Amino acid sequence: MEIKEVFVMVIIPKGRLRSRYLLLSLLFLAVWEAVSGQVHYSVPEEAKHGTFVGRIAQDLGLVLEELVPRLCRVASKGSGDLLEVNLQNGILFVNSRIDREELCGRSLECSIHLEVIVERPLQVFHVQVEIKDINDNPPLFLVKEQRVLIYESRLPDSVIPLEGATDEDVGSNSIISYKLSSSEFFALEVKTNRDDNTQIGLVLRKSLDREKIPEHNLLLTATDGGKPELTGTVQLLVIVLDVNDNAPSFDQSEYEVRIFENSDNGTIVIRLNASDPDEGANREISYSFNSPVPPMIIDQFSIDSNTGEVTIRKALDFEKANSYKIRIDATDRGHPPMAGHCTILVKVLDINDNVPQISLTSLSLPVREDAPLGTVIALISVSDQDSGANGQVTCILSPHVPFKLVSTFKNYYSLVLDSALDRESVANYELVVTARDGGSPSLSATTSLSVEVADVNDNAPAFAQPEYTVFVKENNPPGCHIFTVSARDADAQENALVSYSLVERRVGERALSSYVSVHAESGKLYALQPLDHEELELLQFQVSARDAGVPPLGSNVTLQVFVLDENDNAPALLPPGSGSGGGAVSQPVARSVGAGHVVAKVRAVDADSGYNAWLSYELLSEAGSARSPFRVGLYTGEISTTRALDEADAPRQRLLVLVKDHGEPALTATATVLLSLVDSSSAPKASLWATARATGPEVALVDVNVYLIIAICAVSSLLVLTLLLYTALRCSAPPTEGAFEPGKPTLVCSSAVGSWSCSQQMQQRVCSGEGPPKTDLMAFSPSLPPCPVVVDVDERQDLNDRCAKVSLNFHN
Structure with a gap:
């Protein structure tokens, strides 16, 4: 978030209005903190436990009563539990001792970055707490006593460099001033170079005489700029050497060298070349580190005493130290020897040798498949110990998943939902977060995150x-x-x-x-x-x-x-028969009839369907033998003569007709037919009597004259013509629906080679023989369920008879 700077000049008048203007100024500063985008606090180091830092809950706009239910907590990477929040009053306080020097070293800016995390819903606030330095460290010298060697031939106003004091504080608390005890021979010189490094030297005010004063004891006092001031002292022991009056000298008093970190051991940092105008042993120079030598210098560098080459002894690490100041002495071999001094400022250049670090916090898993877009899944922070472009880290997410990374702060990201989820398509996502720095070549680190999708009821069975x-x-x-x-x-x-x-x-x-x-x-x-x-x-x-x-x-x-259908209904005989029990039917037959003449008909129906309702007829009595003058139609039930009748035939013929269906097992019924053989002269009367019995027992026989016969024939012809016309119209009309649709009555006709079905809409065409038979018949397997619907039993028997004839014709 961008931090805006606001400059306010408040003029506080004298008098009673001063308090009002002061209050307005405080309110304006509070508004500036709100618009800055980040809460800033400051606290001095070494503050006691419980020291008030700020009303963090109030400044972040959080409700005190919700801090505990929403699991408010403070996270600080690398700073431990130095600061803590009181969840009862929302105050940020010091939890443990804060040592600024231990935390930030000599860095001018020292702050602790806090993450205030609250959940339900998940929110993250960034708080910057500045640690202010106090003057708690006095200036320190490396040794309690410094030995300074000065030749008696040293000219006045010459400067002998001294090792200064160091102060771990920063700012004004680390500004050191030096004071030398009074001496007629020496004075103190203090200089500040272009890198703000303070160099002190002992200035010779007048010539020395070793025979008079061989040693000089001085006290050097260092005072910092803090309040109260702290001081440190070192004893200077100045030893006056004799007569080698020319000291080696360097081309310049200070050298600056830049070298990359992780350079190989033995790499030459610099080759020094000091000169001495003396001759002989007095001009032979040996090089060495200026005493006292800091341990860090001895650990990292070495110097060749003869050539003056300063080499790397141990690999340099920019992240540990980015510069070194090395003091070199060039000492001749005179009697007494004389030394020249120079300073080497080694600046370590950073290389991209640190892989970015990735940290996952506050995972919110699993994710419901109906979660809204923008839902925060996890918080991710990255870091890189390198500097500059080598320490600039970018984060990417792979592979192509319905999530994305949103930058919330420098090197802080939120993993949020970017598109809708569907658990039935993908129930689990394996995400790979890659952090890559800006070095050349760049370094990267990856971490895996498994996101499980929780199911919601969005699919019906x-x-x-x-x-x-x-x-x-x-x-x-x-x-x-x-x-x-x-x-x-x-x-x-x-x-x-x-x-x-x-x-x-x-x-x-x-x-x-x-x-x-x-x-x-x-x-x-x-x-x-x-x-x-x-x-x-x-x-x-x-x-x-x-x-x-x-x-x-x-x-x-x-x-x-x-x-x-199953064969659970036996055939039932129709009137004038007496039913399945085998009652008798009497019928007169003229002896003059020829072979093939139909003399009677047995009618029966079966309540079953398909094969179970397909009936066949046969004679069971002795009259059915080869000598019998009668036979019964296998599928029609019509009794007809097999030959011409003669006088040898008995006048009364008793026929037993067996009616059998085609079910498994077959069910049967029997009918008894009595035939009376009469002479030809009485044949018409017998015929009329038989017709009366077939029509019904209540119809009386009357004499019929010619006119009545003509009238009956005319009416019958008209009736036949009407039926033919009706049949023609029905057969010519195309069917509107399928033959086997639910609710449509179906007739099933069966034979040894298969079965045929026809609806009542088509039964006239099929069973009457009109039209092409192949288009009106449909074969089906006997295992398929028929759907017979017959309203009138006589009509059903007629249809069975007709279909049986069709079956016979089909066989023929």
Whole structure:
């Protein structure tokens, strides 16, 4: 967030208005803190435990009562638990001792970055706490006594460099001033170079005389700029050497060298070249580190005493130290030896040798698949110990996933939801977060994060198909399993737990639940009672599947249960027969009739369907032998003569006709037919009597004259013409619906080579022989369920007879 700077000049007048202006100034400063985008506090180092830092809850706009329920906490990377928040009053206080020098070293800016994290919902606030320096460290010298060697021939105003004091404080607390004890021979010189490094030297005010004063004891006092002031002292022991009056000298007093970190051991940092105008042993120079030598210098560098080459002894690390100041002495071999001095400022250059570090905090998993866009999944922080471009880190997310990284602060990111989730498509995402710095070549680090998607009830149970067709034989045992429905729910756990139930409706006068039931868990359908094909040919209903989600989702499937016919009905004889018990039918027959003359007909029907309703007739009595003058049609039931009758034939013929269906096992009925053979003169009367019996027992015989016969013929002709016209119209009209649609009556005709079915809309064309037979007949397997619907038993028998004839013609 961008931090805005606001400059305010407040003029405080004298008098009673001063307090009001002061209050307005404080309010304006509070507003400036709010718009700055980040809360800043400051606290002095070494503050006691419990020291007030700031009202952090109030400044962040948090409600005190929600701090505990929302799990408010403070996180500080690398700073431990120095600061803490009191969740009761929302005050940020010092929790443990803060040592600024231990925390930040000699850095001018020292602050602790805090993350204030609250959850439900997840929020992150960044707080910067500046640690102010106090003057708690006095100036220190490396040794308690410095030995300074000065030749007596040293010219006045020459400067002998001294090792200055160091102060771990910063700012004004680290500004050191030096004071030398009074001396007529020496004075103190203090200089500040371009790098703000202070160099002190001992200035020779007048020539020395070793014979008079061989040693000089001085006290050097260093005072810092803090309040109160702190001081440090070192004893200077100045030893006056004799007569080598020219000291080696360097081209310049200070050298600056730049070298990359991680350079190989033995790499030459600089090759020094000091000169001495003396001759002989007095000009032979040896090089050495100026004493006292800091341990860090001895650990990192070495110097060749003869060549003056300063080399790397141990690999440099920019992250530990980015500069070194080395003091070098060039000492000749005179008697006494003389030394020249120079300073080498080694600046270590950074290389990209540190891999970025990735830290994951505050994971909020799993993620609901209906989570809104922008939901925070995790907080990610990255760091790199390098500097400059080598320490600038960018984060990317891979592979292509419905998430993205949003930068919330420098090197801080939030992993948020970028697009809608669907657990049924992807239930778990494996994310890879890659942090890459700006070095050349760049270094990168990766970390993996597994994001699980939590299920919500967004899928209804689904059946494999919208409709099922089930075939069940009639007369089934109660409670038998007839079918199993199964629906699949793409959700998980209880959202995918499916239960089944019937969609209740009425079937005729009864409820659907009185016929079938469904098991709620398995989906198995059971027939609760025996089904009767003659009563119910098709049972159509729906089964509902519903899951256990909140709210529950459901779907329906339609089942068509066809009740298959079994041969459970015997053939039934029609009047004027006496039924299946084998009653007698009397019929007069003239002896003059020839062979093939139909003398009687047995009519029967079967309540079953298909093969079970296909009837055949045969003679069982002795009259059915080869000598018998009568026979019965196999499928028509018509009794006809096999030859001309003669006087040898008995006057009364008793025929026993067996009517049998084609079921397995076949069921039968018997009919007794009595034929009376009469002379030709009485044949018309007998014929009229037989016609009367066929029409009904209540019709009386009367004499018929010619006019009555003509009238009857005319009426019959008109009736036949009407029926022919009606049949022609019905056969010419195309059918509007399928022959086997539910509710359409169907006639089934069977034979040894197959079966044929025809609806009542087509039965005239098929059974009367009109039109092409091939287009009007449809073959089907005997196992398929027929759907016969016949209203009138006479009409049904006629259709069976006609279809039997069609079957015979088909065989022929």
